[in-house]
Amino acid sequence: MLVLAHISDLHLDGSARATERARRVRDLLWRLPGRVDALLVTGDIADHGTEAEYEEAAGLLGLRDGDAPFPVLTCPGNHDSRAPYRKALLGRPGSGEPVDSVHVFDDAAVLMCDSSVPGSDDGELADETYDWIEATLDELDGDLPALLAFHHPPVALHHPLPDAYRLRDPGRLARLLERRPEIAGLLTGHAHTPAATWFAGRPLVVGPAVTWTLRLPWEGEQAADRDAPPGVAFHVLDDAGRLTSHFRVVT
Numbered sequence: 001m002l003v004l005a006h007i008s009d010l011h012l013d014g015s016a017r018a019t020e021r022a023r024r025v026r027d028l029l030w031r032l033p034g035r036v037d038a039l040l041v042t043g044d045i046a047d048h049g050t051e052a053e054y055e056e057a058a059g060l061l062g063l064r065d066g067d068a069p070f071p072v073l074t075c076p077g078n079h080d081s082r083a084p085y086r087k088a089l090l091g092r093p094g095s096g097e098p099v100d101s102v103h104v105f106d107d108a109a110v111l112m113c114d115s116s117v118p119g120s121d122d123g124e125l126a127d128e129t130y131d132w133i134e135a136t137l138d139e140l141d142g143d144l145p146a147l148l149a150f151h152h153p154p155v156a157l158h159h160p161l162p163d164a165y166r167l168r169d170p171g172r173l174a175r176l177l178e179r180r181p182e183i184a185g186l187l188t189g190h191a192h193t194p195a196a197t198w199f200a201g202r203p204l205v206v207g208p209a210v211t212w213t214l215r216l217p218w219e220g221e222q223a224a225d226r227d228a229p230p231g232v233a234f235h236v237l238d239d240a241g242r243l244t245s246h247f248r249v250v251t
Contacts, residue, residue: 002108005029005070006040006233008151008189009209011079012056013047021210022060025230025250030062036070036234037105042189042207043077043116043151045089050081054088063089073103075112077151077190078121078165082114098129102136108184108237109140113150115167123152123167123190130176137180145184145241153188153206155199159216161223162191174200185243187235192224194231194247205245207233 010022029039041061046053055064062068076085076099083094090099098114111133115123125133137146154170156163167173177183177200185203192209193216208231212224219225229249236244 001239002105002237003035003037004040004110004235004237005032005036005038006042006187006205006207006235007210007230008042008207009044009077009192009211010041010057011044011047011211012053012060014052014056018047018211019056019060021230022057025210025232026060028250029232030069032069038071038073038103038110039068040110040112040149040187040207041072041074042149042187043075044079044189045074045077046081046085047079049079049084051084051088054084058089058091063091071103073101073110073112073149075099075101075150076114076116078116078123080116082116082118098126098132100129100132104140104144107144107239109136109144109146111136111146111148113148115150115152121165123150123165124169125150125167125173130172133176137182140182142182144182145237146180146182147185147187147237147243148183149187151188151190153191153204154186155197155204157191157193157195157197157206159191159193159214159223161214165190170199177202184237184241194233196245203243205233205235205243208247
């Protein structure tokens with residue numbers, strides 16, 4: 001069994017508000033008394049993609065000093081910038097290549113995939129990322145179930161704001177899933193609203209945002225609810241390969 005915490009869309013911008021909300025979520029997660037195998041952060045960690053924003057994120061998420069109680073796994077979103085992300089958040093040489101990484105646990109593997117498109121708010125898994133997913137799953141040789149995590153949902157969520165900037169070419173992703181039965185589910189961010197649906201026969205769960213929550217069309221005309229508390233998802237991938245998700249608000 002794999003237990004994952006999941007947050008998204010911190011949009012750290014140097015403001016006291018963004019920092020306070022991120023710290024509140026971090027403090028709740030760091031104090032959890034029970035087992036969590038990892039924390040997933042699915043993009044838009046920074047608001048402007050600057051080194052200073054990533055340096056703050058590295059400190060808040062325990063990536064600078066290694067003081068997090070569990071591994072912290074990240075992937076970029078449309079507000080992130082690959083070179084400063086690599087340099088200041090991950091402590092690696094900056095480059096413009098997709099930021100993809102795999103994390104293998106005893107019971108499953110998590111592939112953190114880069115769906116950002118430099119200079120655009122749209123999402124796309126690049127050819128390099130698709131090749132990397134295939135090669136990584138080949139190396140695992142079907143021995144473990146796998147989860148794919150990235151920023152942009154590949155389906156409509158029924159609000160014009162996130163639906164305008166979905167993952168491009170979802171059919172290509174669907175074809176990958178058809179070839180890869182070991183992929184047990186998809187975890188994304190971007191929409192600023194916790195959501196659960198299906199894509200190509202697999203569960204798709206959108207993690208809640210830290211910075212603000214999306215008002216759906218029937219909840220009001222103004223999209224951003226800045227007074228709603230941050231949220232956290234907890235995902236359980238059990239020994240049967242079934243993904244179950246729970247949602248909490250952070251008061």
